[in-house]
Amino acid sequence: MNETTLQIVIYVAISLAVIGSLAVLLLKGRKTPPGTYTSTRDDDDRVASGTAGTSTDTLERPTGTADDVIVPDDLRDLDETTIGTETVPVETPAEVQGRLARLRARLIRSNNALGKGLLALLSRDNIDEDVWDEIEETLLLADLGTEPTMELVDALRARVKVAGSRSPAEVKDMLREELIKLVDPTMDRSLATDRHADRPAVVLVVGVNGVGKTTTVGKLARVLVADDKDVLLGAADTFRAAAAEQLATWGQRVGVPTVRSDVDGADPASVAYEAVKAGIDGEVDVVMIDTAGRLQNKVGLMDELGKVKRVIEKLATVDEVLLVLDATTGQNGLNQARVFAEVVNVTGIVLTKLDGTAKGGIVVAIQRSLGVPVKLVGLGEGADDLALFEAESFVDAILN
Ligand SMILES: Nc1nc2c(ncn2[C@@H]2O[C@H](COP(=O)(O)OP(=O)(O)OP(=O)(O)O)[C@@H](O)[C@H]2O)c(=O)[nH]1
Ligand SMILES: [Mg+2]
Numbered sequence: 001m002n003e004t005t006l007q008i009v010i011y012v013a014i015s016l017a018v019i020g021s022l023a024v025l026l027l028k029g030r031k032t033p034p035g036t037y038t039s040t041r042d043d044d045d046r047v048a049s050g051t052a053g054t055s056t057d058t059l060e061r062p063t064g065t066a067d068d069v070i071v072p073d074d075l076r077d078l079d080e081t082t083i084g085t086e087t088v089p090v091e092t093p094a095e096v097q098g099r100l101a102r103l104r105a106r107l108i109r110s111n112n113a114l115g116k117g118l119l120a121l122l123s124r125d126n127i128d129e130d131v132w133d134e135i136e137e138t139l140l141l142a143d144l145g146t147e148p149t150m151e152l153v154d155a156l157r158a159r160v161k162v163a164g165s166r167s168p169a170e171v172k173d174m175l176r177e178e179l180i181k182l183v184d185p186t187m188d189r190s191l192a193t194d195r196h197a198d199r200p201a202v203v204l205v206v207g208v209n210g211v212g213k214t215t216t217v218g219k220l221a222r223v224l225v226a227d228d229k230d231v232l233l234g235a236a237d238t239f240r241a242a243a244a245e246q247l248a249t250w251g252q253r254v255g256v257p258t259v260r261s262d263v264d265g266a267d268p269a270s271v272a273y274e275a276v277k278a279g280i281d282g283e284v285d286v287v288m289i290d291t292a293g294r295l296q297n298k299v300g301l302m303d304e305l306g307k308v309k310r311v312i313e314k315l316a317t318v319d320e321v322l323l324v325l326d327a328t329t330g331q332n333g334l335n336q337a338r339v340f341a342e343v344v345n346v347t348g349i350v351l352t353k354l355d356g357t358a359k360g361g362i363v364v365a366i367q368r369s370l371g372v373p374v375k376l377v378g379l380g381e382g383a384d385d386l387a388l389f390e391a392e393s394f395v396d397a398i399l400n
Helices: 003-028 043-049 104-122 129-141 146-163 168-183 213-226 241-253 268-281 299-312 331-343 362-370 391-399
Strands: 079-081 201-206 231-236 258-260 286-291 320-326 348-352 374-378 386-388
Touching: 104 129, 104 168, 104 391, 129 146, 146 168, 146 362, 168 362, 168 391, 201 213, 201 268, 201 299, 213 231, 213 241, 213 286, 213 320, 213 348, 213 374, 213 386, 231 241, 231 268, 241 258, 258 268, 268 286, 268 299, 286 299, 299 331, 320 331, 331 362, 348 362, 362 374
Parallel strands: 201 286, 201 320, 231 258, 231 286, 320 348, 348 374
Antiparallel strands: 079 258, 374 386
């Protein structure tokens, strides 16, 4: 064998060894994209969260009641994202305080016709029955709901009678006061996101499909990060393959990890459980769980949601259940709200897409029908287009 042949043999041998090692690594590896995710789990973890005394190789789906099932199979592929700084640059979220006032242009654009219309009608010298009818119609068209509309019209009638002639400024003040009363500034709109002594606050986000749940979780993560909180996300929407990816991307943008399953159709309750467990172990302040939303009349979805909540409650309390509703869907949104409220104890409403509708009255209608405050409003698709709701700023934007 001459020297060149020997060199070729050594070269081929080294190449084979490198390829072999890579193949072994790949076989051991998981399905997640390289560089973006690293598993924080090992086999011991899986056994610990599975059925005691069984090995990972022989784990089977446990039988028993649905509430007890933390399905080990589903847990096998749970990953926790690392902060994907290489692929998604970490951003600094916008200041949270006063966002509604800053985003008022969006509300003015969509809801100003309502305010302007009411002011014009109420400024007429002679407000006869026809005008009152028009006022009533304007309010109903804005989705205020029958009862609040009647209340407002009665209050305005009484005040107009007492006031006699009115300057435009007086009319505006009067309408502002009465609208604020309806929107109810006394409702507690604070978010229960303060960490408990030994565990994180848990926020569950629910709603039918397409209303903006995942977007809201992403935007809210930014609000909490801006407030200096440690946040962890749980992708309990296991129905759609892209759902976890969508959520994880939101998280990565503000350096927040996401617990997810790579198995399509994995048990959402398992993912929620693992997320809360990771949140407890990692001593984070808030764990936020995104859920799937198919039609509310599917009993299965409702059962699933109830189970997600009960399973989380084995580890922690669910401090906040946010129901996301699309403001553009009007009455339909109210029906959805009632169905969800029967299954989970809704503690706050997130009203999305208020930038795209003139039906701002839905705020009042929803609060009345559920007895639950609107806590957040979505005013656009941008990352920081989510604002804490404030009655005064909202009414001011409508009447501007
Ligand atoms: N204009 C506007 N669009 C919004 C707002 N919030 C969400 N969206 C858009 O609504 C669409 C649906 O949002 P998602 O967050 O995916 O909705 P989802 O409820 O998670 O949907 P599923 O996961 O399919 O149930 C996206 O295109 C969002 O950008 C908002 O406040 N204003
Ligand atoms: Mg979603």
